[in-house]
Amino acid sequence: xxxxxxxxxxRLTTMVDSGEISDAQLLxxxxxxxxxxxxxxxxxxxxxxxTFATVASTASYALSGIASGEEIQIIRSLIRDxxxxxxxxxxxEQALVFWADDVESGTPKYFxxxxxxxxxxxxxxxxxxINVHYTKAPTELSAGSDSPAWLSTFHNVLVPYVEAKVWQxxxxxxxxxxxxxxxxxxxxxxxxxxxxxxDHGPWAIGSGRNTRTGMREPYRNDxxxxxx
Numbered sequence: 001x002x003x004x005x006x007x008x009x010x011r012l013t014t015m016v017d018s019g020e021i022s023d024a025q026l027l028x029x030x031x032x033x034x035x036x037x038x039x040x041x042x043x044x045x046x047x048x049x050x051t052f053a054t055v056a057s058t059a060s061y062a063l064s065g066i067a068s069g070e071e072i073q074i075i076r077s078l079i080r081d082x083x084x085x086x087x088x089x090x091x092x093e094q095a096l097v098f099w100a101d102d103v104e105s106g107t108p109k110y111f112x113x114x115x116x117x118x119x120x121x122x123x124x125x126x127x128x129x130i131n132v133h134y135t136k137a138p139t140e141l142s143a144g145s146d147s148p149a150w151l152s153t154f155h156n157v158l159v160p161y162v163e164a165k166v167w168q169x170x171x172x173x174x175x176x177x178x179x180x181x182x183x184x185x186x187x188x189x190x191x192x193x194x195x196x197x198x199d200h201g202p203w204a205i206g207s208g209r210n211t212r213t214g215m216r217e218p219y220r221n222d223x224x225x226x227x228x
Contacts, residue, residue: 001156001159002147006155006162009156014167031141032161033161034158037157037190038137043150045149046149047076048133048136049133049134051081054126054129055124056124056127060120073135074134075132077133080108082128087111091112092112092119095119098121105122105123106124107124108123108124109122151193154186157183
């Protein structure tokens, strides 16, 4: 559903016209609903990755220069591209204490995040590519043709959220309570849909010659597997 379609459905079900509540206000509530949904799970549609290059003798790097203008909510991992080696997260204050009098440079092994910046330890002594995996903030919708980023089948989860906001403004709190309940039911359906998609992915147990892999098949409770 697009923004225009969500607004049209909300106006149809609540019988509220633009003279009472503007489209701009409804759009504000749509984006508020998107933010509410984004905070409830680690959604795949908010996963993102980027890269940045270290600079010799430079320890800190701005987040804004890494995420291509996206707002980073959670840092998932930093990985050295050349070796595929993950950097280990460390508390920033602990890092300052540990490396307070240490000007050692070399290959980064640890990182901390403070005031919208990365700090690498030891200080890089060469140019190297670092892959950053993170959870981004949801993109706000603005145009009438814009749509939420998740599965289109569940775009309608936003409709009862906006309807509830309309009823609250109209001081019809019984209807607001009812439509919020509908919203939570649809949100749960969205959550289950993404859980099923993850359940159908590949799995691996063990390592080396003892590794066993398989694929969880949709609509089945058993697992297929193959020796590797």
